[in-house]
Amino acid sequence: MKLAARVQQVTPSMTLAISAKAKAMKAEGLDVCSFSAGEPDFDTPEHIRAAVKKALDDGKTRYGPASGEPRLRAAIATKLQTDNHLAYNAENIIVTNGGKHSLYALMMTTIEPGDEVIIPAPYWVSYPEMVKLAGGTPVVISTTTQSGYKITPEQLQKAITPKTKFLIFNSPSNPTGVVYTPDEVRALAEVIVANNIWVVADEIYEKILYDGAQHLSIGAVSDAIFERTIVSNGFAKAYAMTGWRLGYLAGPVELIKAANTLQSQSTSNVCTFAQYGAIAALESPQDCVATMLKAFAKRRRGIVDLVNAIPGLSCVVPDGSFYIFIDISKTQLKSFDFCSRLLNEKYVAAVPGVAFGDDTGIRVSYATDMDTIERGIERLSDFVQSIM
Numbered sequence: 001m002k003l004a005a006r007v008q009q010v011t012p013s014m015t016l017a018i019s020a021k022a023k024a025m026k027a028e029g030l031d032v033c034s035f036s037a038g039e040p041d042f043d044t045p046e047h048i049r050a051a052v053k054k055a056l057d058d059g060k061t062r063y064g065p066a067s068g069e070p071r072l073r074a075a076i077a078t079k080l081q082t083d084n085h086l087a088y089n090a091e092n093i094i095v096t097n098g099g100k101h102s103l104y105a106l107m108m109t110t111i112e113p114g115d116e117v118i119i120p121a122p123y124w125v126s127y128p129e130m131v132k133l134a135g136g137t138p139v140v141i142s143t144t145t146q147s148g149y150k151i152t153p154e155q156l157q158k159a160i161t162p163k164t165k166f167l168i169f170n171s172p173s174n175p176t177g178v179v180y181t182p183d184e185v186r187a188l189a190e191v192i193v194a195n196n197i198w199v200v201a202d203e204i205y206e207k208i209l210y211d212g213a214q215h216l217s218i219g220a221v222s223d224a225i226f227e228r229t230i231v232s233n234g235f236a237k238a239y240a241m242t243g244w245r246l247g248y249l250a251g252p253v254e255l256i257k258a259a260n261t262l263q264s265q266s267t268s269n270v271c272t273f274a275q276y277g278a279i280a281a282l283e284s285p286q287d288c289v290a291t292m293l294k295a296f297a298k299r300r301r302g303i304v305d306l307v308n309a310i311p312g313l314s315c316v317v318p319d320g321s322f323y324i325f326i327d328i329s330k331t332q333l334k335s336f337d338f339c340s341r342l343l344n345e346k347y348v349a350a351v352p353g354v355a356f357g358d359d360t361g362i363r364v365s366y367a368t369d370m371d372t373i374e375r376g377i378e379r380l381s382d383f384v385q386s387i388m
């Protein structure tokens with residue numbers, strides 16, 4: 001059968017592909033150090049699991065509203081008001097099958113052929129592919145280690161054209177761990193408002209911050225930017241709930257209604273009982289987040305020091321998320337070749353920067369135990385010595 005051009009122009013997720021290969025090698029009995037997965041290595045906290053077991057016993061096993069359980073939408077609105085200072089109500093929220101799906105629903109709801117979407121690189125692998133699936137054109141702004149992988153207001157202004165629909169703003173960032181300071185967020189907000197474009201804030205890593213770094217939701221900067229903001233978030237990263245597939249989109253009522261129509265004709269509601277886990281996550285004390293964060297903070301310090309001690313490699317010290325983006329430009333290898341050889345020769349799995357729109361780096365996730373970090377980075381060091 002001839003397949004639709006729509007899917008032929010899309011690249012499959014390289015992070016998922018590398019993780020699968022690393023898993024297969026492990027299954028063969030090889031001692032693989034895996035840094036490729038973009039997920040916390042912790043189990044979902046006990047009280048969240050307990051809430052779902054109860055929901056199952058209470059019969060929360062049927063179809064629900066396509067936009068989500070009313071109690072969860074209300075809890076999300078409260079969270080956005082208190083944590084993020086965003087004046088959303090339940091009617092501004094739709095519950096989706098993960099943060100990835102909320103972004104997909106958003107693009108399908110807003111993008112028309114020819115629309116441009118501005119994406120700072122290194123970017124999360126799915127952004128440009130989703131824009132293309134929706135018929136739009138990704139416009140990538142490149143950044144460098146010198147700017148700490150951040151875009152400037154001037155770069156944003158230059159990238160804007162009459163066709164620009166929105167900027168995708170991911171801070172803390174996957175894959176670099178970069179967090180924009182409140183002042184930097186305000187400066188970008190000014191450009192967005194002045195040019196009448198929108199901003200999509202992917203805030204999935206907002207809770208994973210280090211060394212006093214602050215997260216300012218761009219929509220909280222002013223009333224003017226709030227009117228031009230759409231928030232995407234989810235439960236996967238903060239609460240170790242990756243497999244649950246729970247996320248949400250917050251924005252103007254008419255957009256949420258349109259996303260609801262799309263969802264009602266495609267996925268219906270998100271797994272009903274799983275949503276009760278999300279309610280428990282939001283309505284319970286947040287100690288579990290702090291506990292995981294403490295572990296991430298320790299590993300981050302460890303891995304940054306180990307990597308920056310390797311001659312030929314370096315990384316920008318990340319302020320958030322659980323990734324480092326290692327600059328491999330001195331090795332002269334392309335990121336895909338670097339990662340293939342690292343996996344085949346040293347059994348270390350990392351993701352090539354080319355998947356994130358930057359061929360000079362590789363992404364290493366430190367959402368893994370300290371022992372794997374120490375053994376894996378030593379192998380990385382051996383590998384770099386062997387090629388330089």
Ligand SMILES: *Cc1c(COP(=O)(O)O)cnc(C)c1O
Pocket residue numbers: 038097098099100101124170173174202204233234235236237242245246247
């Ligand atoms: C993990 C991630 C998401 C969403 O993940 P889900 O599992 O679909 O909730 C969204 N954006 C970024 C940048 C991510 O890393």
